Amino acid sequence: MNNKEFITELSSRLGLTAKTCQVLVNGVLADISKQLEAGNAITMGTFGTFDVKKKQERVIQNPVNGQRMLVPPKLVVNFKASTTLKDRVQKGGNK
């Protein structure tokens, strides 16, 4: 499902126009982004949790030419599915 389909379904459920819906979605996403930038975690009900993790710097080695490189530390967004979602995935989503 792509973004357009997502907006369409959301708007039909709420009885809003696709345009308003997109504006509201953008608002929610902007807030999510802002919170994550501040280092906060976001719990989305029974769906799962977004949080920010720090990846430590590390040395990697190119297996082809043996060159060693230092990868800098990073902050990455991490999503953890809730246990209820995991269960539902096992029952419904698995093929």
Place this chain on the structure above:
Amino acid sequence: MMDKRITLVELAEFLRQRSHISEEDSVKFVNTFVEVLEQNLLKDNMVKIKGLGTFKLMNVDGRESVDVNTGKRILIGAHAKVTFTPEAVLRDAVNKPFADFSTVTLNEETPEQIMEAEDIEETETVEDVETTVNNETEVTVEPQEEIVPETAPEIAIPDAVVTPEEVTIPAKPAKKCWWIFACVACFIIGFVFADIARFDACRQLKNIVTSWKVDKSEKVNVINEVVEVFDTTLVVADTVTVAPVDSSAFFPQVEDGEYLIVGVQAKEKMRIGKNLTKFSRQYFDSKDFVKYIIVMNHIENPDLIPLNAEILIPKLELKNK
């Protein structure tokens, strides 16, 4: 990294302030947002939201693993899991504090190259020792006053070999070589003593020591003979290490482990980026064999292993076969 937990209610509150809609509507909107997301993820296996990222259902194949506590093999069944890949915009926004860093190429030699260089050096030094010792014979033939302490050579055989420091050989660098040489010889003599079949080698050595005692001016010959003994014992040492060891009695064992340590299958060097878990995965396809490596190498603190330490990878055999 987690300062605060934001819930859906708080998200709805932010949305209300932002969009000037009623509280009821904002809560409803946020809940529907998550609901649609979840339902369609289960239906289509994939949902892409612009500005956030992509959620996907990935199927994971079943695999075999090892129970950490019992060491028994267990089967992890095939299952699906949810993955999330953030969009580049979000990813970069979150990584803003570290955005200035970039991957740097290190100019050091790779560990392989260093190890090769070491090997070459080693072989060279061995040759050097031999040539210098041979040169030495020519030099010391000339009469020269030698300061040999009367008490120098001890009667005990191993000690006599260990104490050559007290015997002054004219050229200083040669003395240093001789010292290294003596250490190696001493180590190999340990092998010789352990091996009764090689008793004649000991006797030969004893002769050398006695002859040394009788006539100190024949020291040159002694050196040559020791070199010979060294060469022969070197062969002995080689055969000893190459011979397969059947019994597990020689090796430390994991008491409650499922496997016996019956030998050494490889040697590894502790390098940056390596750890015992990686060795375990590399040789046994599971991280749960770390305990065997720890016991094998008598490691007291597995989290603190000196760089370039030599790690022996044990060869394992299932117990109660």
